Amino acid sequence: MSTAVAAPPAQSKFVSWVLLFSCNLMWALQFTCIKLVQDQAGPLFTVWFPTAISVLVLYPFVRAERRANAAAGIEAPKATRGRLFAIYAMLCVLGVIPGQLFMTWGTRMSLATNAAVITLALPVTTAIFAVLFLKERMTGVRWASFALALVGVAMCSGLDVHGVKLNRDQLLGNLLVFAAILGSSFYNSYGKAALEHHSPLEMLFWTYVGLTLLMSPFVIALEGQSFRNIPHFTVSTWSGLALLMLFHTTLSMILFLKALKSIDAIQAALSNYLIAFFGVPIAAFWLHERIGLMAALGGVLVLGSTLVITVFEKPAPVESVLP
Numbered sequence: 001m002s003t004a005v006a007a008p009p010a011q012s013k014f015v016s017w018v019l020l021f022s023c024n025l026m027w028a029l030q031f032t033c034i035k036l037v038q039d040q041a042g043p044l045f046t047v048w049f050p051t052a053i054s055v056l057v058l059y060p061f062v063r064a065e066r067r068a069n070a071a072a073g074i075e076a077p078k079a080t081r082g083r084l085f086a087i088y089a090m091l092c093v094l095g096v097i098p099g100q101l102f103m104t105w106g107t108r109m110s111l112a113t114n115a116a117v118i119t120l121a122l123p124v125t126t127a128i129f130a131v132l133f134l135k136e137r138m139t140g141v142r143w144a145s146f147a148l149a150l151v152g153v154a155m156c157s158g159l160d161v162h163g164v165k166l167n168r169d170q171l172l173g174n175l176l177v178f179a180a181i182l183g184s185s186f187y188n189s190y191g192k193a194a195l196e197h198h199s200p201l202e203m204l205f206w207t208y209v210g211l212t213l214l215m216s217p218f219v220i221a222l223e224g225q226s227f228r229n230i231p232h233f234t235v236s237t238w239s240g241l242a243l244l245m246l247f248h249t250t251l252s253m254i255l256f257l258k259a260l261k262s263i264d265a266i267q268a269a270l271s272n273y274l275i276a277f278f279g280v281p282i283a284a285f286w287l288h289e290r291i292g293l294m295a296a297l298g299g300v301l302v303l304g305s306t307l308v309i310t311v312f313e314k315p316a317p318v319e320s321v322l323p
Contacts, residue, residue, distance in 0.1 A: 003156045019259040024257075026247035028278030031112035032286045033248070034104050036240030040233055043105040045226035048219045050245035051100070052212045057250050065201055070153050079197045091203075092210035095187030099180050100211065106176030113289045116279025118136045125185040132189070148301050162195045204253055 037046050069075070107115040187207070194203045219226070233241075283289045 017261040026252035033240040042223035054249040098183035103180035109173030129187035129189040
């Protein structure tokens with residue numbers, strides 16, 4: 001529902017932009033943190049452990065929000081348990097799980113700098129999903145943007161122009177990162193079904209609950225060694241897990257939802273460009289990674305694909321919840 005409201009005070013907007021700036025900085029840490037833990041924790045554990053802790057941290061915020069809504073007489077439309085279960089099952093299986101797991105798995109196989117650059121494709125993939133869920137038309141501009149993004153991903157994968165060769169590990173890793181972005185785009189688009197019944201914070205909480213429950217048997221069965229390694233985790237591993245839990249899956253999301261109170265959703269979505277802006281230098285400083293000329297050119301193409309969508313089309317605002 002769209003209604004005209006008075007412009008928020010300048011200080012409120014300033015605070016919101018500071019929160020948004022902080023969120024993107026926290027999200028940019030994800031790629032480096034994944035690299036920090038990869039020697040002692042598998043990709044499933046790296047996703048599952050911080051998310052399980054985040055469920056416990058977010059629970060009191062959800063309860064407080066419910067009490068505040070009840071006191072204010074705010075009641076969301078009711079839905080059958082079966083419908084809500086179906087919605088959250090889709091969000092978990094096709095959205096948050098691939099969005100988190102493929103990002104972790106792909107970053108481990110590629111470079112943190114590559115993963116940060118490829119996130120620039122998020123507005124493009126979100127526009128593609130708008131075709132499916134918002135019944136929009138697949139225009140020539142969108143096809144061109146999608147093609148540019150794919151070429152940029154290939155160039156970030158070590159494309160040898162003369163020999164037409166690719167670094168296979170980096171290519172597979174980058175494709176997984178791109179698949180993770182598709183998962184996040186699905187979450188942000190299909191999530192509108194959940195937002196008809198729950199607040200963004202509660203939607204985030206229940207998808208985290210779903211991820212934790214669905215992934216638990218696989219983590220135990222396939223990555224038991226990660227649990228046995230816990231007593232031997234190094235400072236680097238604990239630092240990576242703690243930063244993922246505290247910043248990426250918890251604090252950043254709480255601050256992001258607060259920022260949305262006085263910042264348009266489309267402005268918030270465009271601020272995701274800062275993830276690459278922060279992520280590349282963080283990886284260079286912490287992991288001593290260097291982005292090559294071809295990868296840099298690939299990043300320019302990915303950025304160009306998002307600019308084509310932004311300049312030549314005006315997509316409907318999407319309330320992004322996942323980075």
